[in-house]
Amino acid sequence: MINRVLIRLKIVQIIYAYYQNGGKNLDTAEKELFFSLSKAYDLYNYLLLLMVEVTKQANKKLNAAKNKLIPTKEELFPNTKFVENRFIAQLEVNKQLLDFAGNQKKTWENEADFVKSLCEQIMESDIYKEYMASETSSYEEDREVWRKIYKKIIFNNAELDQVLEDQSLYWNDDKEIVDTFVLKTIKRFEEKNGAKQELLPEFKDDEDQDFARRLFRRAILNSDYYRHLISENTKNWDLDRVAFMDVIIMQIALAEVLSFPNIPVSVSLNEYVEIAKLYSTPKSGGFINGTLDGIVNQLKKENKLTKN
Incomplete structure (x- = not known):
């Protein structure tokens, strides 16, 4: 996932900080570079989890409406197309994503207000309304609606940018690049792969890691x-x-x-x-x-x- 565009950005940031801090320890700065790159990969996984969390919030909203004292017929028998989205169901059980959530202890539970706000924004959008009104239903449609939602609502979202900035300074400049990889991942999903669908690897191969290390060291040395x-x-x-x-x-x-x-x-x-x-x-x-x-x-x- 981590490409050379992101590597170059990170190297500029880390080398600038290296000189600002007196330029004393090259090894420490190099470790900081790779830690910073790993945080970008964390962000990629975290944004994938966001789609699952929004769907859970939509389901909570449906259940709350059902449990009202006097629910309407529409509230008792709601359209469950969005909360039963097959792409999200597959993403929710994805082995790699579950491993990330377990190892990093990273969830959206502490950002409940934002998740609720984002869910409402999605449900008020034309993308959502058209999807819910469609008489056809397929895995491809379920996947495509989330690609559209992500591109139109999550990609450039000032509220989300602020939430991420508050969580990690490493994410300040990463989101725009990482967003492109989330969209690429959505497009790559196939129903037949189930929970074993592969996410993008942190590094495509050892060549990019070597590129990062050599460029960083040669720029300074x-x-x-x-x-x-x-x-x-x-x-x-x-x-x-x-x-x-x-x-x-x-x-x-x-x-x-x-x-x-x-x-x-x-x-x-x-x-x-x-x-x-x-x-x-x-x-x-x-x-x-x-x-x-x-x-x-x-x-x-x-x-x-x-x-x-």
């Missing part, structure tokens, strides 16, 4: 050389006057460009320009793009840049 290249290509600027975050981003970008021959230069540069737009000043994207482009051209002329 070769920092003097990278900063020399930056200084040479920003002669009209005193390096001390360049935003520190811009220097960090360019330092990591150069580590990637020079250490990973299989990654095209354009891919690396585009990724770090986007990170600059997210983490630095409004003008940083253009400044970093121009500076890195100049350094890359210089390295090519000097035959110091090898790409497959």
Whole structure:
């Protein structure tokens, strides 16, 4: 699940914090990097559990209406299509998700008010109303309605963002990327797999872990050389006057460009320009793009840049 976009973001955050804390212990900072990545995987599982919890809340709402002193006919014999959703029933018994919930002791029980609010928001949506009114019923429809709900209601949800931020500072910038993996997971579910449906693994393979470790270490251990290249290509600027975050981003970008021959230069540069737009000043994207482009051209002329 953890991809290189997320790895790059985390490395920028951790290296920035490393220097802010005096740059003393590389091993400790590396452990912090991988702990931070593991927290992103926790968030992925936690958001999958949210869909199950919302369904449980909807069921509680139906039962409460049934138990009213004088329930209406509609309340006595409600439409149970949503609470009996087959995709959610499969997700609820998913072995990997149950293992996560058991090992992490992570539930939504302490966020009952938010879950109730989200449930009401979903039940008031056109997506829900159309689904409940449909005369057809299939596993594919059950799965698709949750893909739509997640994309339209959970994906950009300020209230949820606040709940997650209050729970973990590590999740501040993770949700947007993790959301894409939740949507991918919903789409991958197949009824025939039952409780053994595989969720996305934390890392696709050892290659991405190696990428994270090598990029992190090289960005720091070769920092003097990278900063020399930056200084040479920003002669009209005193390096001390360049935003520190811009220097960090360019330092990591150069580590990637020079250490990973299989990654095209354009891919690396585009990724770090986007990170600059997210983490630095409004003008940083253009400044970093121009500076890195100049350094890359210089390295090519000097035959110091090898790409497959």
